[in-house]
Amino acid sequence: MRKLKMVRKFLSMYLLFPVVVLLLTPSAGYSLISEDQLLDRTFRIDISTITVSFDYFPWEYYVDCRAVVEFTMRPGQSRPVIHLAPAIRDSNVVNSITLNGEALNFSDESDVRIIGFEGTTQQAIEFQRDLEADTVHTLDISYRLTLPEGYPRFSSKVHDLEGRGNEELFPTINTPHELARHFLTFRVHSDTPFRCIGSELMMETFSTVQEWSLDTERELASYTVMFVLMPEEDTILEERIIGGVHVRIMAYIGGASIDTAFDRLEQWLPELETNLGPFPMPRGLSIFLVSSGATRGGGMEYYGGTITTLGALEHEVFHLYYGCSTVNKTFRDSWMDEAITMWYENSVDPEYSPIPENYMSNIVSGRSPIAVGFDRRAYTKGAQIMEAVARELGGRAEMIAFLSYVHGNYSFTPFTTLDFLDYLRDYSGVDMTDRFLNWLYMGDETGYAAGPASRRSSHEDEVDMTPPEGLLKKYGIYNKRRPK
Ligand SMILES: [Zn+2]
Structure with a gap:
């Protein structure tokens, strides 16, 4: 069996992916490398934890963020990279960076460069330091996210078909096999009460501002991490236990029918548990149920959650087995x-x-x-x-x-x-x-x-989180659907 596997690996390396495995190296011309080597050369680091605090100012449309990423270098790698899309688009969003305690200047090419790779449109931030193997390194970044003006909502908005993940919101490595434990803290700076749901444990903590913390409790792919923050009075949240699974569904007032979603999950969750095994996330299922609106539906699956229309509900929940755990x-x-x-x-x-x-x-x-x-x-x-x-x-x-x-x-x-x-x-x-x-x-x-x-x-379809017309009017937003 081993031998067969090796023959096939050989075939796949040398016959099927000539473009991928033939890389031009400055010293030795073309060299042949395996897929694993290519992944290591590109993604460079193995993240253990991503800890982010988000200070959200809903009426000013920005979020001040501080992220600490702990990682080791992948085999044969010394120069670390990270994905953080807003910083790549605009260096001004970064306030400070330290790497292992050393302050780096984001605008100085001897500290930081933006680099690309053959075979992907995704760029990375490369730190111009060579780090030791087998040691945990710490990257600390403070930056500001600017949100679109309009309805006050701060949420993950992953689009897996295009490969756009949470590197839009925090520093990570955006590839499905890079698993990390995530600790996210959300602080809402507003007198308006907000609601927060998301992947796994979402605990409301006591503070002078409204604060929630999310702990994924295990290593998982960043693009499967979900959170949604919205004004509480615009939403309905209902909870039920279905076949031992704690299910939370949040929807806009005047939006999609939570009862319909629960009725369908009463059938669907037990069927999936019978066919595929116990529900994969110990803390249950959190759903932000949005209206179908002008689009035909759509949804996005996350670890322990989904942002979905009724039309895609069963599809997205199935993905919690295939997509977010497998x-x-x-x-x-x-x-x-x-x-x-x-x-x-x-x-x-x-x-x-x-x-x-x-x-x-x-x-x-x-x-x-x-x-x-x-x-x-x-x-x-x-x-x-x-x-x-x-x-x-x-x-x-x-x-x-x-x-x-x-x-x-x-x-x-x-x-x-x-x-x-x-x-x-x-x-x-x-x-x-x-x-x-x-x-x-x-x-x-x-x-x-x-x-x-x-x-x-x-x-x-990309899931459309636009609130019902009535809520938009309440905030003085008239027929202003955000551009896709
Ligand atoms: Zn799907």
Whole structure:
């Protein structure tokens, strides 16, 4: 089994990803490196904790932030990087940086540079210091986030399809396999009472201002961390226990129906627990339920939570199993989260057809392992690829048992598409390597990354958090939908 794995790794390294593994190095010309080496060279650090305090001034539309990131260097790496998108766009947002206690100047190239990488649009902040291996290093950054004027809300707004994560709000490494424990503190500087929900433990703490703290209690991908802060009087919050899971649903007054959401979850959560295993987050499920509005729906899943419309509710909650606890290693491997989620919905139809044997695509190979976002064909062709796996295993029930096995054994151990094939073979003896290579690596289509809009499913829509018209008017905002 080991040998087979090695042969396949060799094939994948040297035949399938020539662009990825051929890197120009200044001294030795072209060199061949593995995917793991590429990830280490790009992301450089292994974060253990991210601690951020957010001082939110809702009527002034800004948030003063102080973040402390503790990390070690990845194998063979010495020069650290971090992602913090607002600072990359505008260096003026940074007030101060210290690295291991040394003050650095963000505008001085001998301290800090903004760098890019072949294969991704994502830039990084590189600190011009070489750090020791096997030692915990500390980065401390103070910065200011400017929020759009209009409705007073401060929240995570991740868009996984485009690979935009919480590096919009705090310093992290934005790639699914980089797991860290998060400690976030939110202080709202306003006499208006606010409400706060989010991933995991959200404790209201006593202070001179309104304050909440969030502890993810375990290491997880930054782009799965959720929080929402909004004026309490604009919202309704209801809580229920469903099958032992503590469920909190918040919605705008005059917005989506919390009762409808609870009714559907009364069916859905027990079904998922029966089929896939215990609910993956010990503190339950927090939902910010938004109205469908002008869009067809949409939603985004997070660890222990979702910001979603009713239209995408079941889809997003399914992702708490596949997406937020069973995590893929890179964004391009995240086609699997969508494919599995869509497959689970689509395969209820007995007419649902598997991917044709002769199908070829570059859903995985069409982008670098360090690129952000994933291929939109995940929702359609990807789901049909999962149907082909199901047929191979004997049907829908057998596939669900396999998915339960993978979830049970590989949660929080990010894996690639090829690893998934290993798990399939370990579990059932079925080897679909040749077919997966054709279906996901050997095609040469171009232009699919963005995808034709007409073929988008509602789950691809960016979730729209605009409040109902009545609430907008209350704040003197008239028909001013924020630009997407
Ligand atoms: Zn999805």
